[in-house]
Amino acid sequence: MIKQIICINWGTKYGAPYINRLYAMVARNITPPFTFTCFTDNRDGIRSEVLCEDLPDIDYEVPETRRGIWPKSRLWGPKLGSLSGTVLFLDLDLVVTGSLDALFTYGNPDDVILARNAAKPFERLGQTSVFRFPVGKLVPLQKEFAANPFLVAEKYGYEQRFVTREAPGGIKFFPRKWIRHFRFQCLLPFPLNLFLPARLPTNARIVIFPGEVLPEDAVSGGWSGRQGATLSQHLKAFGDYGFRQNRPFQFLRHFMRPVNWVADHWRE
Template sequence: MITVATLFWQPNGASRNFSRCYSEEWVEKLYRGFRRNLTMPFRFVCFSDRPRRFAEPDIEQERIKAERPDYGTCIEPYRLGVPMILVGLDTVVTGNIDHLADYCLTGDRLALPRDPYKPAIACNGVGLVPAGHRDVAEQHRGENDMEWVRKFPHRFIDDLWPGHVVSFKGHVKRRGMADARIIYFHGLEKPHQLPHVDWIKEHWT
């Protein structure tokens, strides 16, 4: 079975201003986005700094090990070692993603998006993680999470399925969503700041 994983922790001194907006509702909206767009069974796991109460009973919880979570904590879900789609809370699922889940079940290496500003290298806006990548977490010693995942053999999602996994700032804001299936946000702006945008109203619910 495929696992979908995300992370949610209380903001602290390591948190940037643009990531202080999250709440349990963001986790629930993300879960519902995957539920609408994955036809195969899946687990949804939220890594959290403390037990949370979610309106969606199928959201599972895994305790974050770090005493003071920071962005390096985003490596923790790799310790599951299972086929996994790893996303941030500021992610909107806009279309069927069965093919992305299938890659996690059948692939042999990570698949990551091309950095929208430096397309020769990967970013970690979305991670398609086949089984057997527990070492990404086990070898991690606090390095920057994006630089860390780049060290492991990976493919580019953009080359496998062009336009299906895209950055809001780097792609959608300038060109429109086209055939996007997952839109990931980074920095500013965030989905809650775009209530007038039709695809946000349709898919971020």
């Protein structure tokens, strides 16, 4: 069986550096044969081992919302470039830390299997940072979404909630220990985060980075784009704004020590 990995890239947020790193991490952690396909609107700088295909065509407008990555709905059509059969989707900003082989043999080939959403522990919610599906299985979702994209986005908020609740035949989850959420399951709670770096949980094969924190933030430390990259910047924010906003510890809770294991894995 050829293991088929896919990813999607549009716009300027990620691009070739992320695609190339993801390919390299996959190649180090998978038993051949495998393919790695990127559906993209820009092929510049992408390494030759990556099979590039155009973004799948759609005949509806993708809503611009604060929540949900609805352009992923392009992957739900009856065709997916030249691919058929089972594919494993990976977000561009995750870190592969262990073997991916079992993600292809877990469950049945016809299953739709998602990572668990650690941000919503009391909701049976999947995470589409990592999910496996047969090409064409999610066509009913795309049709429903295409009929009124703004209404669906408003009702479900996140595309992963739409997939979780409406996938034909329901969804399954990958084992909890295989896929971990960096901020909720790796980063230590305050005040330990001030002194110790985030840990890599035992048996983790993939660490996902939903939200504002990216792998490069973990490598450098701090929280770039929030309070700054150094502890002194966080302490200053704590003094300047924390008590004024009645949330005195929010700035210190966001601080990260540099994480060496992310640097070790997140590379070409």
